[in-house]
Every structure is written in C-alpha cells, then in structure tokens.
Amino acid sequence: MERLSRRALLAGGLGLGAVALTACTTKGVPGPGAAPVGPAGAATPSPGQDVEEKSLVARPTTLDLGGPKVATWAYGDTVPGPLIRAKAGDFLRLTLDNQLPADTSIHWHGIRLHNAADGVPGMTQDPVKPGAKFVYEFTAPDPGTYFFHPHVGVQLDRGLYAPLIIDDPRELDGYDAEWVVVLDDWVDGTGRTPDDVLKELTAAGGAASASSNGGISGMGGMDHGAMGSSTGAQPWGDAGDVTYPYFLLNGKVPAAPDTFAAKPGQKVRLRIINAASDTIFTVALGGHRMTITHTDGHPVVPQDVDAFYIGMGERYDAVVTLGDGVFPLVARPFSKTSGGQALGLIRTGAGSAPAVDVSPAELGGQVLIGSRLKPATSAKLATKNPDATAQLSLEGSMQPYQWGINGAPFGKNTPLTLRAGQRLRINVMNMTMMTHPLHLHGHTFALPSGLRKDTVLLGPMEQLPIDLDADNAGKWAVHCHNIYHAEAGMMIGLNYVS
Numbered sequence: 103m104e105r106l107s108r109r110a111l112l113a114g115g116l117g118l119g120a121v122a123l124t125a126c127t128t129k130g131v132p133g134p135g136a137a138p139v140g141p142a143g144a145a146t147p148s149p150g151q152d153v154e155e156k157s158l159v160a161r162p163t164t165l166d167l168g169g170p171k172v173a174t175w176a177y178g179d180t181v182p183g184p185l186i187r188a189k190a191g192d193f194l195r196l197t198l199d200n201q202l203p204a205d206t207s208i209h210w211h212g213i214r215l216h217n218a219a220d221g222v223p224g225m226t227q228d229p230v231k232p233g234a235k236f237v238y239e240f241t242a243p244d245p246g247t248y249f250f251h252p253h254v255g256v257q258l259d260r261g262l263y264a265p266l267i268i269d270d271p272r273e274l275d276g277y278d279a280e281w282v283v284v285l286d287d288w289v290d291g292t293g294r295t296p297d298d299v300l301k302e303l304t305a306a307g308g309a310a311s312a313s314s315n316g317g318i319s320g321m322g323g324m325d326h327g328a329m330g331s332s333t334g335a336q337p338w339g340d341a342g343d344v345t346y347p348y349f350l351l352n353g354k355v356p357a358a359p360d361t362f363a364a365k366p367g368q369k370v371r372l373r374i375i376n377a378a379s380d381t382i383f384t385v386a387l388g389g390h391r392m393t394i395t396h397t398d399g400h401p402v403v404p405q406d407v408d409a410f411y412i413g414m415g416e417r418y419d420a421v422v423t424l425g426d427g428v429f430p431l432v433a434r435p436f437s438k439t440s441g442g443q444a445l446g447l448i449r450t451g452a453g454s455a456p457a458v459d460v461s462p463a464e465l466g467g468q469v470l471i472g473s474r475l476k477p478a479t480s481a482k483l484a485t486k487n488p489d490a491t492a493q494l495s496l497e498g499s500m501q502p503y504q505w506g507i508n509g510a511p512f513g514k515n516t517p518l519t520l521r522a523g524q525r526l527r528i529n530v531m532n533m534t535m536m537t538h539p540l541h542l543h544g545h546t547f548a549l550p551s552g553l554r555k556d557t558v559l560l561g562p563m564e565q566l567p568i569d570l571d572a573d574n575a576g577k578w579a580v581h582c583h584n585i586y587h588a589e590a591g592m593m594i595g596l597n598y599v600s
C-alpha cells in the first residue's frame with residue numbers, strides 16, 4: 103500500500119491521487135501467501151479480501167473547462183469525476199446517488215465483473231430513478247486502466263465519466279511517476295446538450311444541421327463514401343458525425359492545459375483513456391517517443407511509437423523517459439473538419455507553454471494502429487479451436503441516421519448466444535464506410551494475433567474474427583462505442599444459454 107499511495111500522490115493535475123487517498127478502504131486480514139484474488143463474478147467479499155468503498159453523486163452542476171463555463175451533469179462536481187483506485191482482486195462497493203433529473207446507471211467499462219453489476223438497464227438492472235441510490239458490488243479481478251460512465255442514452259457525452267485504475271500488487275517498480283489522462287469531446291452546455299445532438303442527427307439524417315459549424319462533419323454510411331482509404335497514413339476513413347466546440351484533456355481546454363510536473367530523466371507511466379463519444383484521437387508527446395506497454399488493461403510486447411490512435415472506449419498505457427523542458431501531450435481528433443485538439447503539458451524544467459494549436463512532429467511520424475500490437479505471453483488465451491461461431495455485422499448509414507447489428511437496431515435484432523465453457527469465435531464485419539469501436543461487456547476477446555482487447559476499432563469494410571472464452575454467465579451487451587451510434591441501435595445482446 104506504501105507504493106500505491108506514493109504513486110497516487112504522483113498522479114497529475116486534478117488531484118486525482120488525493121481522491122484515491124480519501125476513499126475509504128476497509129482492510130481485510132490478509133491470508134497466508136498471495137493476495138486473495140476472487141474469480142470473475144464474485145458478488146460478495148470473501149474473507150481476507152480488501153474492500154474499496156466510495157459514493158458517487160451524479161448531479162447537475164456548472165463546470166469551468168479552463169475558460170468556458172458549462173452547465174452539465176457530472177460525478178462530484180468535477181470532470182473527469184473522481185478517480186477510483188483499487189488493486190487486482192479487491193472488492194468494490196460503489197454507491198451511485200442519482201440526483202439527476204433523469205434515470206441513470208454506471209457501467210464499469212472493461213472490468214470482468216459479474217453480470218448484475220454491469221450497469222446496463224434493461225439487461226442487468228432496472229434504471230436508477232431520480233433521487234434513488236444503487237449499490238454496485240463486485241470483485242475487480244484484473245489489473246489495468248479502466249473507466250466508468252452511464253449506460254443510459256447519450257449521458258456519456260455529458261460530464262459523467264471518470265477513471266478506474268486497478269493496480270497489480272505483483273507489479274515491479276517499472277516507473278517513477280504516473281499520469282492518468284482522460285480525453286473527451288465536449289458539447290454539453292454550449293447551447294445544446296447531447297440529447298439535442300442526437301435529435302439533430304436523427305432528424306437531419308446526416309445532412310447539415312443546426313449547429314454553428316454545419317453540425318455534422320462526417321458523412322458515414324454506404325451512401326457517402328469514405329473520406330480516406332483504409333490503407334496508408336489515414337486508416338479510418340470517416341470517423342465521426344458530430345462537430346464539437348471543445349476537446350478536453352482531464353477536463354480542460356488547451357488554453358488552460360492540465361499540467362503534469364515531473365523531473366528530467368524520470369520514467370512516467372501514461373494511462374490514457376478515450377472517454378469521448380464520437381472522436382478517435384491521434385496522441386503524441388512532443389519531443390518523445392512512447393513505449394506502449396498495455397492496451398485495455400492487458401500487457402503487450404512493448405512497442406515504441408511516435409504516436410498512436412485511440413478509439414472511443416479504448417485505453418493505452420505508455421512509458422516514457424522525460425527530457426528537460428515543457429512538452430505538449432496532444433490528442434488530435436481524427437477526420438474532424440472543425441479543427442481543434444486536446445492538450446496537456448508535461449513540465450520538467452524551464453520554458454514557456456506551447457501554443458494551443460501546437461503540432462508536435464511526432465504526429466506525422468509512425469502512428470500505431472493498436473490492433474497491430476503483439477500480446478504479452480501472459481495475456482494470451484490458451485490455444486483452442488472455437489467450439490462455436492457467430493456472425494456480427496455492423497450496419498447502417500448517416501442518411502437516414504440508422505445504425506444496427508445483424509439486420510436491425512438493438513431491441514429488434516436477435517441476441518447472439520453462447521454456452522458456458524465454450525470458446526466462441528465472433529466474425530465481425532463492418533459493412534459501413536465509417537469506423538466503429540466495438541466494445542464487449544464482461545469479457546475480453548483475442549484478435550487473431552492473440553492481442554487481448556475489450557474495445558477494438560474496425561475500419562470501413564474491415565473484417566475481424568475475435569475469440570472469447572465463455573466464463574462469465576449472464577446477458578451482456580456488445581456495441582459500438584460511438585455513443586450516438588449505440589443509442590441509435592448499433593448494439594446487440596450476447597446471452598448465455600444452457
């Protein structure tokens with residue numbers, strides 16, 4: 103715990119670490135030997151298991167984004183919301199206090215938890231009504247970088263998101279400091295809400311809309327063609343529908359960047375989370391190459407890159423040895439015609455802050471496509487042929503704004519099924535000219551290379567077989583993590599049957 107506390111103190115900006123330190127941790131009595139690690143799905147704490155407790159109040163508030171003041175909804179009056187931090191195998195008891203004027207829930211994105219704690223109204227629980235509370239209780243079995251957000255409507259595109267870090271108790275001291283970085287695209291309180299945006303999208307059907315900048319910058323769907331090809335420097339074609347006034351790094355616009363203070367020569371672990379609703383970013387740190395060590399919580403063969411793409415719902419951990427000076431961490435929206443970017447700073451020495459539109463040379467260097475990472479040996483699934491296969495076809499268009507999976511929107515399509523103990527292969531086909539980040543609840547899956555992910559980007563017309571082990575019974579969601587696509591129907595159930 104010494105180590106954890108020190109690291110938490112080193113977390114940057116926002117006082118994220120301080121939040122972790124004030125969280126109530128009930129110490130269990132450690133058993134002999136290793137820390138107890140419960141199986142996925144443990145819904146009650148076992149003897150000796152440490153319990154992490156926290157309360158999250160979701161309510162309307164006004165936030166200062168570093169200049170712009172916005173009325174929005176948030177957890178605990180900050181954006182991102184308070185960091186939750188525990189170690190692998192801990193039991194989490196997290197109380198949602200809904201003071202919003204709407205139903206809500208919390209989904210613990212990427213955590214391999216038991217079904218009833220997954221936070222999907224209509225599938226795993228009833229919605230949490232205004233004025234009501236809901237207690238989420240689950241074991242977090244796997245270390246990694248995660249986050250949490252509502253699974254109701256387009257509430258994710260408000261300020262309702264926060265990082266969730268699960269530490270590995272066995273992890274060696276591989277770095278000196280840590281910076282948790284949460285990226286977002288922001289529209290709420292700037293004259294329209296995410297619900298307004300969804301109405302514009304569905305009403306306008308992809309044509310220019312009511313926003314100041316033409317509204318919908320993207321032109322997805324089979325009818326429109328791609329803005330880029332799926333090869334070469336721009337792999338994703340068309341990647342977003344919504345024009346955003348701001349892009350945020352740890353809740354701040356580039357004019358007031360979140361700044362991480364460190365010393366030259368220190369090795370820093372960056373934990374980068376894309377909490378945006380409609381924006382793929384290209385991420386680069388000026389003056390440095392980064393070594394990617396994990397994605398979606400799973401270790402990879404360390405890969406040096408100039409920059410990398412991060413889709414909505416994805417996470418990447420990178421280690422970097424810092425130079426002396428002031429360095430911009432830039433997240434550049436991919437394929438958005440409106441311009442702008444998210445910016446944070448790492449300061450290890452003297453120097454003035456770069457311009458808000460600084461463009462590090464690394465952005466034009468070798469940009470990693472995350473699905474090409476190689477898995478660490480420890481992250482691989484056991485070698486096994488699939489027992490069953492399923493098809494998952496991503497379909498739809500901007501005009502009309504209709505998205506679905508396997509021939510119909512969610513609620514009208516037929517859930518995929520699997521049986522406990524099976525190795526299931528899902529043949530995913532993106533039948534659209536847009537890029538979609540596909541997210542699976544309650545499990546992680548393996549790409550053909552063995553790389554483990556819970557969220558993966560599929561470029562236009564891309565096909566990708568993903569394998570998963572059926573080891574966590576329940577009714578789970580599989581969906582596009584473009585929150586507007588998901589809300590318009592790009593989701594399907596994955597149900598265990600006997």
Ligand SMILES: [Cu+2]
Binds near residue numbers: 538
């Ligand atoms: Cu999508």
